[in-house]
Amino acid sequence: MKVKEIEKFNLEETAINIQNANLYYGSFQALKDINMQIKKGEITAFIGPSGCGKSTLLKCLNRMNDLVENCKIEGKFEIGGRDIYAQGMMLQMLRKNVGMVFQKPNPFPMSVYDNITYAPRLYGIRDKSTLNEIVEKSLKGAAMWNELKDRLNKSALALSGGQQQRLCIARALSVDPQILLMDEPTSALDPISTGKIEELCSSLKENVTIVMVTHNMQQAARVSDKTGFFLLGELIEFDETENIFSNPQKEQTERYITGRFG
Amino acid sequence: MDKQKTNTSFKNTINTKKKMTAQETVAKAIFALAAVFAILSVVSIIIYLLIAGIPALKEIGIFNFLFGTTWSPSYDGPASEKFGILPMIVGSIIATFGALTIGGTLGILVAVFLVYFCPKKLKTALTQTISLLAGIPSVVYGYFGLKQIVPLLAKISPNNNGTGILAVSLVLGIMILPTVASLAKDALSSVSPTYYEGALALGMTKEQAVFRIMMPSAKSGIMTALGLGIGRAVGETMAVIMVAGNTVQFPKGLFEGFMTLTGNIVMDMSYAMGVHRSALVATGFVLLMFILCLNCVLYFIKNSQKIKDKANQKDKKNCHKYNFDTASSKAIVYANKTKLYTVIKYICFAATIIMLAAIAYLILFIVIKGIIAFGRVGVLNFLFGKSGAGYISLAPAFVSTGALILIALAIALPIGISAAIFLVEYSRKNSVFVQIIRLFTDTLSGIPSIVFGLFGVIVFNDFFGLNYSLLSGGLTLSIMILPTIVRSVEESLLAVPLMYREASFALGAGKLHTIAKIVLPCAIKGILTATILSIGRIVSESAALLLTAGSVKNMPASITSPGSSFAVMMYMFASEGMYMDETYATALVLLVLVVIINMLVFAIAPKGKEKKV
Numbered sequence: 067m068k069v070k071e072i073e074k075f076n077l078e079e080t081a082i083n084i085q086n087a088n089l090y091y092g093s094f095q096a097l098k099d100i101n102m103q104i105k106k107g108e109i110t111a112f113i114g115p116s117g118c119g120k121s122t123l124l125k126c127l128n129r130m131n132d133l134v135e136n137c138k139i140e141g142k143f144e145i146g147g148r149d150i151y152a153q154g155m156m157l158q159m160l161r162k163n164v165g166m167v168f169q170k171p172n173p174f175p176m177s178v179y180d181n182i183t184y185a186p187r188l189y190g191i192r193d194k195s196t197l198n199e200i201v202e203k204s205l206k207g208a209a210m211w212n213e214l215k216d217r218l219n220k221s222a223l224a225l226s227g228g229q230q231q232r233l234c235i236a237r238a239l240s241v242d243p244q245i246l247l248m249d250e251p252t253s254a255l256d257p258i259s260t261g262k263i264e265e266l267c268s269s270l271k272e273n274v275t276i277v278m279v280t281h282n283m284q285q286a287a288r289v290s291d292k293t294g295f296f297l298l299g300e301l302i303e304f305d306e307t308e309n310i311f312s313n314p315q316k317e318q319t320e321r322y323i324t325g326r327f328g
Numbered sequence: 329m330d331k332q333k334t335n336t337s338f339k340n341t342i343n344t345k346k347k348m349t350a351q352e353t354v355a356k357a358i359f360a361l362a363a364v365f366a367i368l369s370v371v372s373i374i375i376y377l378l379i380a381g382i383p384a385l386k387e388i389g390i391f392n393f394l395f396g397t398t399w400s401p402s403y404d405g406p407a408s409e410k411f412g413i414l415p416m417i418v419g420s421i422i423a424t425f426g427a428l429t430i431g432g433t434l435g436i437l438v439a440v441f442l443v444y445f446c447p448k449k450l451k452t453a454l455t456q457t458i459s460l461l462a463g464i465p466s467v468v469y470g471y472f473g474l475k476q477i478v479p480l481l482a483k484i485s486p487n488n489n490g491t492g493i494l495a496v497s498l499v500l501g502i503m504i505l506p507t508v509a510s511l512a513k514d515a516l517s518s519v520s521p522t523y524y525e526g527a528l529a530l531g532m533t534k535e536q537a538v539f540r541i542m543m544p545s546a547k548s549g550i551m552t553a554l555g556l557g558i559g560r561a562v563g564e565t566m567a568v569i570m571v572a573g574n575t576v577q578f579p580k581g582l583f584e585g586f587m588t589l590t591g592n593i594v595m596d597m598s599y600a601m602g603v604h605r606s607a608l609v610a611t612g613f614v615l616l617m618f619i620l621c622l623n624c625v626l627y628f629i630k631n632s633q634k635i636k637d638k639a640n641q642k643d644k645k646n647c648h649k650y651n652f653d654t655a656s657s658k659a660i661v662y663a664n665k666t667k668l669y670t671v672i673k674y675i676c677f678a679a680t681i682i683m684l685a686a687i688a689y690l691i692l693f694i695v696i697k698g699i700i701a702f703g704r705v706g707v708l709n710f711l712f713g714k715s716g717a718g719y720i721s722l723a724p725a726f727v728s729t730g731a732l733i734l735i736a737l738a739i740a741l742p743i744g745i746s747a748a749i750f751l752v753e754y755s756r757k758n759s760v761f762v763q764i765i766r767l768f769t770d771t772l773s774g775i776p777s778i779v780f781g782l783f784g785v786i787v788f789n790d791f792f793g794l795n796y797s798l799l800s801g802g803l804t805l806s807i808m809i810l811p812t813i814v815r816s817v818e819e820s821l822l823a824v825p826l827m828y829r830e831a832s833f834a835l836g837a838g839k840l841h842t843i844a845k846i847v848l849p850c851a852i853k854g855i856l857t858a859t860i861l862s863i864g865r866i867v868s869e870s871a872a873l874l875l876t877a878g879s880v881k882n883m884p885a886s887i888t889s890p891g892s893s894f895a896v897m898m899y900m901f902a903s904e905g906m907y908m909d910e911t912y913a914t915a916l917v918l919l920v921l922v923v924i925i926n927m928l929v930f931a932i933a934p935k936g937k938e939k940k941v
Contacts, residue, residue: 128834135756161836168834172827175850184845185835234831241835 072159072189075146075244081106081275082127082245087141089122091134096122098299100141104292109267109276111286111307114296115322120279123296124247127277128164129157145245162189165238165274169250171230173222173237178214181222181233185241200240208236209266228259235266239274246270248278252285264289283323287311295319355840356754362746366814367768369807373775373783374616380786381610384411387603393610399576401596401604411607413614415578419586420562420615422579423572426497427504427561432554434501435508437679439553442509443516444538445673446680454680455510456930461687462506463922465868465895468915470570471902472690473499478571485583491573494582499567502686504557509683511556515549516542535669548633555626556774559619563776565590565871566899589615590778594871597785598879612782616775623771691919698916701909710913715883720910722917724883728798728891732877733866735802735887736809737859743806744813745855751814752821753843773811780808781875789876796890801877805869809862816861820854821847857933864925867918870895894918 075081082104089097097119104110112120125131126143129150143150150160162185173181182201183191191197201218205211210232222233231251238246248267252260267276267289280286286293287307294304295318303310303319314320385393388411396412442454477498482490519542527537543550565588573585574595593608593615600608702710713721747765755762784804794800824847832842848855870893878890879900892900898914901907 130830130834133830133833158836158838161834166834168827168830170827172825172831174828174831174846184832185837188835188837188841188845237831237835 072156072162075148075163077106077146077244077275079106080104081145082277083142083144083147084123084126085142085144087123087126087139087143089119089126089131089140090136090138092136096299097126100301102294102301102304104275104277106275107271108291109271109278109289110292110294111290112277112279112294112296113281113283113286113322114302116281117298118296119299120294120296121249124249124277124279127245127247128161128166130166132157162241163243164245164247165241165243166247167231167234167238167249167251170254171227171234173225173230173233175221175223177219178222178225178233179218181237182240185237189241204236204240207239207270208232209262209269210236226259228255228262231255231259231263232266235263239270243274245275245277248276250279250281253281260285283311295322297322352838352840356750359746359750359754362743363750363765365743365747366765366772366810369810370768370771370775372787373779374613374620376783376786377609377613377616377779380782381606381613384603384606384610388412388607393607394614397578399592401600401607409603411603413589413592413607413611415576416587416589416592416611417614419572419579420588420590422493422586423496423500423568423588424558424561426493427500428554428558430497430501431504431561432501432508432557434679434683435505435553435557436512436550437676438505438509438683439512439516439550440538440543441676441680442513444534444542445676455513456926457684457687458506458509459929460923460926461502461683462510463864463868463926464690465870465898465918465922466503466564466567467570467870467895467899467902468694468918469499469503469690470567471898471911471915472693473567473571474902476689476693481583487583489573489583489585491571491585492581492583493579493586495571496568496588499571500561500564502690503564503567504560505683507560508553508557511553512546512550515546515553518549519545533666533669535673536666539669539672548629551629552626555622555629559622559774559776562615562618562622563590563778565594565776565778566874566895569595570902590776590871593778593782594874597782597875609782609786612779616779619774619776619779620771623767623774627767627770694912694915694919697912698919701912702916704909705913710910711917715881720881720907722894722897722914724881725892725894725897725914728877728884729867729893731798731884731887731891732802732805732873732893733863735799736805736866737862739803739806740810740813740862741859744810744858745817747810747814748817748821749843749847751818753839753847769811769814772807773815777808777869777872778875780804781872783807784872784876794888796876796878798877798884798887798889798891801873801891801893802887804872804876805866808869808872809865812861812865813858816858817851817855820851820857823854824850853932857929860925860928860932864922864929867893867921867925868895869893870899874899894921 080103082102084100084102084104087097087100088095100123112124114120122131126139127145127150131137131139139151145160145164149155174184176184179201182204183197186197186200191200202211202215205214210229213229214233222230225233231254235246235251252263255263264285267278270276278286278290290307292304293307293310295302295310295314295316297318303314303316305315309315310319311323314323388396393411393413394417395414396410397414398410398412399415400408400410402408438458442451442458446454473495478490478495480490481495482488523541523545524537527541528534532540568588569591572587572591574587574591575585576587576592577584579586589611593611596604597608706713710721712723712726713719715721715724751762751765781804784800788794788800788803789796792800794803828846828850829842832846833839837845873893873896877892877896879892879896880890881892881897881900884891894914894917898911898918901911901914
């Protein structure tokens with residue numbers, strides 16, 4: 067069989083372009099006419115109260131909503147100028163290039179090594195030394211090479227929660243993604259682990275564009291370059307993080323960040 | 329295309345989108361086909377039994393068949409033949425009722441003890457004992473009944489006859505006890521503990537809370553447990569024929585011989601021809617209809633409970649108008665009623681002791697008699713010695729049982745696992761399709777083995793011309809073990825956390841790849857457990873095998889020749905009467921096998937939930 071390489075997205079300055087996006091779960095409209103451009107090489111945070119659609123929007127970006135029944139999506143989602151919901155779009159190509167880290171750490175019940183090489187193997191890499199290289203690179207990328215290099219064959223489930231989450235980041239990095247989606251990556255973790263993951267995000271953004279959903283406003287303020295505030299399925303305000311937190315234009319935004327609801 | 333800086337490149341071994349979806353579609357179609365297999369099996373069992381039974385019904389007339397009181401096949405010609413099954417219908421019903429009175433009551437009481445009053449340390453041991461009891465082959469129960477219970481009953485019987493309704497009720501009662509107990513236990517354990525707390529907060533004692541709140545809450549589950557107990561009692565064959573006395577007459581008293589539907593089939597089937605044979609198949613069909621109706625009732629009980637719960641949540645109109653005008657001025661007395669429930673608690677305790685005593689008696693009897701018998705026939709000689717003309721040994725049983733297990737698993741495992749994959753991975757949860765398949769899988773698992781035996785005879789032996797053969801027996805067994813495999817693999821697939829799949833999908837893996845690399849490896853314990861449970865079922869099976877694989881004592885030459893498993897071998901030794909030692913020795917071998925299987929299941933089964941057999 068002829069081996070065909072999976073291409074990457076051709077990311078311009080605007081990595082992700084969302085236009086007139088609407089999403090329905092059955093008859094419930096979860097996203098209302100969202101328009102936003104996410105810049106390459108930045109960390110973008112989505113904030114807002116529970117149920118406001120921020121996670122839903124995030125999952126649209128690697129089409130994880132495809133798994134949800136009765137989910138209808140309208141509008142345009144472009145990554146590097148390509149419509150990811152177009153007919154010819156390969157899910158594999160999309161998800162290889164747009165990695166995801168989930169709310170709860172979800173390492174596979176295998177060794178650390180097998181967790182990280184799971185995806186590379188999926189993409190046809192069998193060569194041992196290449197795999198080793200990927201493991202080292204990914205773990206270094208997730209700043210846990212020194213912690214884990216001697217226990218690569220230990221079960222991933224034996225790691226602490228924070229380590230598991232960073233391992234999940236390393237696993238996502240193993241296929242060299244261009245964009246990383248993080249769905250409340252620290253909500254299940256203690257403050258120290260949270261700090262480590264925030265540091266990690268800042269160091270990753272050179273190579274990877276990060277989109278992060280967070281419940282924690284301080285986190286958004288600390289880590290992100292841009293912040294979008296969502297309320298009841300609408301994007302209320304989207305601007306530089308500094309502006310959002312110091313000088314919000316909309317009343318709802320101000321009320322939310324000063325803690326009056328949500 | 330822009331050049332990548334990375335030194336590792338990710339290759340897609342599957343070329344185009346089209347090809348990938350084609351592969352996924354084919355896989356999905358195969359899984360769906362496997363899932364439909366249960367439905368096909370049930371439907372074809374009904375159709376084939378009906379087709380083969382129709383000649384008899386035509387000849388005899390449905391009314392005469394169902395309500396005729398004489399059953400007398402003869403070779404003189406059709407004129408003198410009579411085939412009425414009413415005595416056997418009555419016999420089956422009374423035997424089932426007797427079994428339910430003894431086994432059902434004990435089973436529920438044991439379940440209550442196990443869930444609420446059993447010291448934690450004993451819980452596992454007791455659960456294991458119950459599943460051991462469930463795994464013991466019916467021939468062993470039957471022989472125990474014949475050698476111990478019948479003589480005992482003969483002493484108190486007015487006519488010095490121990491066989492009959494009482495003996496059958498006792499043996500069947502012990503046999504359905506584990507079914508009822510383990511299902512009732514599941515029902516009780518799934519009652520929300522908040523009810524219990526609520527009851528205690530009102531000042532109830534533990535006993536009151538258990539009997540007034542928890543048991544009523546588990547009512548539909550307990551009814552289901554009893555229903556499945558009825559199914560097992562009605563369908564039981566081998567144990568019954570050993571202690572029933574087997575005379576075709578209405579059961580006149582506790583100590584009079586009688587016949588059940590199942591007994592009649594297995595006793596006559598080997599030599600019956602023409603209308604007689606067809607009448608036996610029709611008898612099987614009647615039995616099948618009874619079981620199907622029972623399943624419908626159980627399904628209804630299960631669903632009506634759900635509907636009721638829903639209605640109760642919604643229904644606000646259903647408020648009673650209370651009349652407060654007549655409130656009496658009598659002083660209210662809050663009586664202490666705790667004693668009654670304490671007594672019931674001790675009854676539960678007693679039931680458990682009775683069960684343990686029964687199982688201890690049975691096991692000691694088999695072990696002691698078995699060891700003595702082995703001493704007489706010689707261990708190695710009997711297990712692996714020469715067989716065939718003039719020689720008796722279990723060597724053919726080892727080979728035959730092994731062959732039956734291999735054939736049945738080779739067919740049922742792939743189909744069962746595929747079906748489970750379809751149910752869990754490819755269909756919407758609780759969609760109509762899934763519910764239908766579950767219903768049919770449950771139905772299939774409730775069908776008595778004698779009916780499977782008849783189906784095997786009609787389809788594999790006659791239609792496909794396999795005659796009495798291991799192949800025919802193995803094929804029949806594969807349908808019998810399918811529901812066990814589907815259900816327990818399904819359960820273990822459901823236990824694999826959704827987030828593993830999500831993570832794999834998010835890395836770009838396809839469905840098939842995720843199933844093969846993530847889901848199945850996680851579920852491997854469940855699959856192994858299903859396999860071992862199936863082996864247990866095969867080892868203890870006898871009625872279906874007697875009809876399909878034949879009853880011979882010699883070594884099978886190939887899979888197309890007849891062969892007897894341990895259980896069938898034991899039945900032959902027992903029924904011929906001249907092989908007492910061999911019977912006991914084989915019983916011991918069976919018991920050891922069952923214990924080993926139980927231990928394996930205990931060791932392998934996913935922790936946190938005990939398997940019901």
